[in-house]
Amino acid sequence: MTAAADPLCEKLREAFPSAILEQSSFRGETTLRIKTESIRDICLHARDTLGFDYLVDVSSIDHFGDEPRYELVYELYSLRAGAHLRLKATVSEDTGTAPTVSDIWPTADWHEREVYDMMGIRFENHPDLRRILMWEGFPYHPLRKDFPLEGKHSETPGVAFSEPAPLAGGPFVTVPTDGTTQVREPRARHAGEIPPSDKFIAEP
Amino acid sequence: MASTLSPVAYDAKIEGNVIFTQVDAAINWMRSHSLWPMPMGLACCAIELMAASSSRFDISRFGAEVMRFSPRQADVMIVAGTVTYKMALAVKRIWDQMPEPKWCIAMGACASSGGMYRSYAVLQGIDHLIPVDVYVSGCPPRPEALLDGLMRLQKKIMGEHSLLEQKKELLETL
Numbered sequence A: 001m002t003a004a005a006d007p008l009c010e011k012l013r014e015a016f017p018s019a020i021l022e023q024s025s026f027r028g029e030t031t032l033r034i035k036t037e038s039i040r041d042i043c044l045h046a047r048d049t050l051g052f053d054y055l056v057d058v059s060s061i062d063h064f065g066d067e068p069r070y071e072l073v074y075e076l077y078s079l080r081a082g083a084h085l086r087l088k089a090t091v092s093e094d095t096g097t098a099p100t101v102s103d104i105w106p107t108a109d110w111h112e113r114e115v116y117d118m119m120g121i122r123f124e125n126h127p128d129l130r131r132i133l134m135w136e137g138f139p140y141h142p143l144r145k146d147f148p149l150e151g152k153h154s155e156t157p158g159v160a161f162s163e164p165a166p167l168a169g170g171p172f173v174t175v176p177t178d179g180t181t182q183v184r185e186p187r188a189r190h191a192g193e194i195p196p197s198d199k200f201i202a203e204p
Numbered sequence B: 001m002a003s004t005l006s007p008v009a010y011d012a013k014i015e016g017n018v019i020f021t022q023v024d025a026a027i028n029w030m031r032s033h034s035l036w037p038m039p040m041g042l043a044c045c046a047i048e049l050m051a052a053s054s055s056r057f058d059i060s061r062f063g064a065e066v067m068r069f070s071p072r073q074a075d076v077m078i079v080a081g082t083v084t085y086k087m088a089l090a091v092k093r094i095w096d097q098m099p100e101p102k103w104c105i106a107m108g109a110c111a112s113s114g115g116m117y118r119s120y121a122v123l124q125g126i127d128h129l130i131p132v133d134v135y136v137s138g139c140p141p142r143p144e145a146l147l148d149g150l151m152r153l154q155k156k157i158m159g160e161h162s163l164l165e166q167k168k169e170l171l172e173t174l
Helices: A002-015 A036-048 A108-119 B023-032 B045-053 B085-097 B108-113 B143-158 B162-166 B168-173
Strands: A020-026 A029-034 A054-062 A070-078 A083-091 A097-099 A122-124 A154-156 A160-162 B037-041 B076-080 B103-107 B134-136
Touching (some): A002 A029, A029 A036, A036 A083, A036 A097, A108 A122, B037 B045, B045 B108, B103 B143, B134 B143
Parallel strands (some): A029 A083
């Protein structure tokens, strides 16, 4: 994977020397941090010149308490070269907007709608920026860190409502361990009750 | 010969196939043995619902094999699976389209109470939205459990005052 993506990354850095802020590699996956205003230029170049013809996913991260608060993650893949590339761009809480790539890869249409629905990041010039998982009129963005897991009360008269779910001391969490099912099983746990786990992720 | 508790009676002295009964009992008997389900299959419970309607468990033994995907032809809605808030809008809409009299079976933990999904996205029990007659426990329930729920619903229907309910408006005006 690394071998396939590296020469393409090199070309991308040559084409955009100032817009690419940082390159990192983790377990054979290459990540580029890019400037938010250059998303469209870099994506167009990646698709047309470098052959990244497949946008695997668009997702978002909430770094609650930090500034800029949000981070967009684009997973690109070149079917011909078998190369995978990850692009990351930050979005500040004040603007909360990012340029759309739905005209570059049509699949981004629904991915961006999901990001908008769950995180509240608006995409400029998106053709159809409606909610996709929650109903139209739901007032919150549930994947934000300041939104509780159990949800909040909301009411759209005549359309829908939502109530907080009873968590009963939860949330229910499982533990990463190779212990028995009784140890692992999802239940309400507090921080101290989670057994230590050395064997969580085996190094490759 | 029916038992003394039964609303149905057969008199051997009268020749031919004559049965004495009450209108309520006859209506209820017909209703309870031809329950056409609206299969609201939303998650894994729907797989067990399919199994219940297939040959091994054979829901048609209880007269409920006519799964109608049009709510206008259905009597009982079997809510089988996790009801998310977004899907709840559709479930309610379909329920409103079903003609009276209608019943509802909440099949499985999710439809009954939200189940393990204690989350902002999931309605914590379909009874927040529509009236439920029978709750079937299990995650998912085995087909036998659903059939038991269906039999309990039949029992419940047998106790209803169906004629009175039907003529309620007329009686109120009198």
